Amino acid sequence: MKTRFMIFPNKKMDIEDLRDALFSYLIAKHDKGKFVVTVENFNQNVSETEIKNCISILDFFGFHYEEILPNKENIYKAYAEKLVKSGKAYYCFCTQEELNKKRMEASEKKISYQYDRTCRNFPKDEARRKILIEENYVIRQAMPNEGQTTFHDLVYGDITTLNSCLEDQILIKSDGTPTYNFANVINDTFLNITHVTMSEDLLTSTPKYLLLYENLGFSVPKFIHYPKIITKFENILMDLLNQGFLKEAILNYIALLGWSPKSTKEFFSLEELILNFDYNHINKRPAIFDIKKLKWFNHQYIMKLSDEDYLAFVRPYLERFYNVEDKSEEWIHYLLLLFKNQINFGTEIALTTHMFFTPLIDLEEKEVSNLKGDNKIMEALKIFKEEVKKTSVWNVDSIKKVLEFVKATTNATGKTLYMPIRISVTGKKQGPNLIDCLYLLGKEKILERLNIVV
RNA sequence: GGCCUGUUGGUGAAGGGGUUUAACACGCCACCCUCUCAAGGUGGUAUUCACGGGUUCGAAACCCGUACAGGCUACCA
Numbered sequence: 001m002k003t004r005f006m007i008f009p010n011k012k013m014d015i016e017d018l019r020d021a022l023f024s025y026l027i028a029k030h031d032k033g034k035f036v037v038t039v040e041n042f043n044q045n046v047s048e049t050e051i052k053n054c055i056s057i058l059d060f061f062g063f064h065y066e067e068i069l070p071n072k073e074n075i076y077k078a079y080a081e082k083l084v085k086s087g088k089a090y091y092c093f094c095t096q097e098e099l100n101k102k103r104m105e106a107s108e109k110k111i112s113y114q115y116d117r118t119c120r121n122f123p124k125d126e127a128r129r130k131i132l133i134e135e136n137y138v139i140r141q142a143m144p145n146e147g148q149t150t151f152h153d154l155v156y157g158d159i160t161t162l163n164s165c166l167e168d169q170i171l172i173k174s175d176g177t178p179t180y181n182f183a184n185v186i187n188d189t190f191l192n193i194t195h196v197t198m199s200e201d202l203l204t205s206t207p208k209y210l211l212l213y214e215n216l217g218f219s220v221p222k223f224i225h226y227p228k229i230i231t232k233f234e235n236i237l238m239d240l241l242n243q244g245f246l247k248e249a250i251l252n253y254i255a256l257l258g259w260s261p262k263s264t265k266e267f268f269s270l271e272e273l274i275l276n277f278d279y280n281h282i283n284k285r286p287a288i289f290d291i292k293k294l295k296w297f298n299h300q301y302i303m304k305l306s307d308e309d310y311l312a313f314v315r316p317y318l319e320r321f322y323n324v325e326d327k328s329e330e331w332i333h334y335l336l337l338l339f340k341n342q343i344n345f346g347t348e349i350a351l352t353t354h355m356f357f358t359p360l361i362d363l364e365e366k367e368v369s370n371l372k373g374d375n376k377i378m379e380a381l382k383i384f385k386e387e388v389k390k391t392s393v394w395n396v397d398s399i400k401k402v403l404e405f406v407k408a409t410t411n412a413t414g415k416t417l418y419m420p421i422r423i424s425v426t427g428k429k430q431g432p433n434l435i436d437c438l439y440l441l442g443k444e445k446i447l448e449r450l451n452i453v454v
Numbered sequence: 455g456g457c458c459u460g461u462u463g464g465u466g467a468a469g470g471g472g473u474u475u476a477a478c479a480c481g482c483c484a485c486c487c488u489c490u491c492a493a494g495g496u497g498g499u500a501u502u503c504a505c506g507g508g509u510u511c512g513a514a515a516c517c518c519g520u521a522c523a524g525g526c527u528a529c530c531a
Binding site: 006008010011040092096099103106107109110111112113114136138156159160161162165166167169170172173174175177179180181199200201202203204205207225227228230253256257258260262263264265266283284285286287288289290292293294295296297299303339340341342343352413414415416417418419420421422423428429430431432433434 | 455456457458459460461465466467468477478479480481488489490491492493494523524525526527528529530531
């Protein structure tokens with residue numbers, strides 16, 4: 001068992017590419033087979049750095065692969081010539097202008113256009129003579145005139161196409177380089193790929209692949225087509241990594257886009273995916289990328305992190321937005337851990353911790369007048385303020401004692417005491433445990449903010 | 455225009471002729487916990503599988519047609 005993933009260095013790797021790579025990887029590894037990464041460079045020049053960028057993404061997600069760069073040498077033409085000799089391909093001298101014109105005419109008449117095979121029955125001697133005088137030509141595949149072609153796809157089942165619908169596709173372009181479709185067949189054969197995996201949109205091209213394998217005398221690999229992933233946006237993968245989504249969560253989530261496990265288990269590490277993956281359970285219908293579910297997965301993975309790993313993970317996101325130079329390590333850790341089960345992804349830490357860094361809080365006038373309209377509440381807030389002023393040692397225990405004292409002297413209940421304090425000090429009705437918030441805010445900030453209300 | 459593929463709830467989906475009054479998960483809603491949020495816990499959430507017909511004792515599952523969606527139809531990949 002051997003599968004291949006092809007990098008397109010001129011295109012940014014996105015979520016669907018990563019999912020395709022993952023599936024191909026899992027199919028091979030589940031069977032203790034080989035996974036090959038290769039680069040689409042047979043008819044264009046690509047820079048080394050672009051290739052490295054793509055490779056680094058695969059490395060980041062933890063794939064183990066064998067990297068093979070296709071041979072730069074043009075071996076493809078020789079195979080095309082071989083097909084010409086056996087009558088399965090032919091030289092074509094039609095110019096692009098001629099073809100475009102025919103295509104335009106057909107589309108105006110709203111009839112389907114396929115290359116009309118003008119050059120197919122061109123005498124071979126005449127063709128050779130034209131090539132000698134350096135006339136431009138391409139090599140086209142000669143499709144069967146009648147009958148039908150059936151191939152078996154491991155996901156989509158038997159697919160049958162009428163041969164009359166198969167176009168005599170170009171194998172070698174006039175500059176001598178191969179087309180993608182042709183190069184793939186040759187490359188995969190040389191790499192001994194047993195299971196050729198590709199996106200569902202190549203389903204209609206696969207009969208042509210099959211005929212090429214057969215006509216070249218190559219052994220035909222198994223075909224596996226993956227369903228598409230529907231997304232509203234582009235460049236999602238980079239965004240996710242930027243926003244602080246964990247690679248484990250991304251991998252886990254995208255594995256479930258187009259595949260479902262036998263059991264109801266839903267959390268999988270890469271190793272567990274290898275054990276459980278079965279291409280028979282790949283879905284045929286396109287999967288919709290749902291950011292809500294990915295957020296939930298990421299949330300779960302964040303909560304499962306050890307405190308140490310969690311701190312290392314979120315801290316850079318905090319520092320991206322706030323200056324923490326004047327804060328103690330203890331304070332920073334306390335703050336970050338307080339939000340461990342609140343954030344869905346890294347940059348969300350900036351939003352949730354905003355109240356600890358901003359000098360002023362936005363207090364709605366309505367809220368202030370609500371508080372001021374209640375004498376009992378104002379009384380409690382005043383006493384609270386006085387007690388905070390008196391406090392010399394600032395820690396969770398001393399804050400607890402202050403609150404207990406206020407509670408006892410004013411007969412305030414939890415709701416009538418905690419909530420007014422929360423609102424006047426954080427500006428929000430919700431947030432983590434109040435005592436922890438007070439501790440992190442510090443005496444000064446609290447008194448400053450209480451001044452607005454009391 | 456021709457061809458290929460798909461269609462189960464707001465989302466991912468299980469299920470491939472009868473233990474399906476359609477699993478599981480996200481989301482949503484309610485309640486419990488709780489100063490609030492989050493987390494955690496409990497429960498609710500598709501009279502039914504795009505529609506129409508057929509096969510069958512029996513269909514979400516098999517067959518045909520229609521509709522809708524996506525793809526292919528390049529000297530693009």
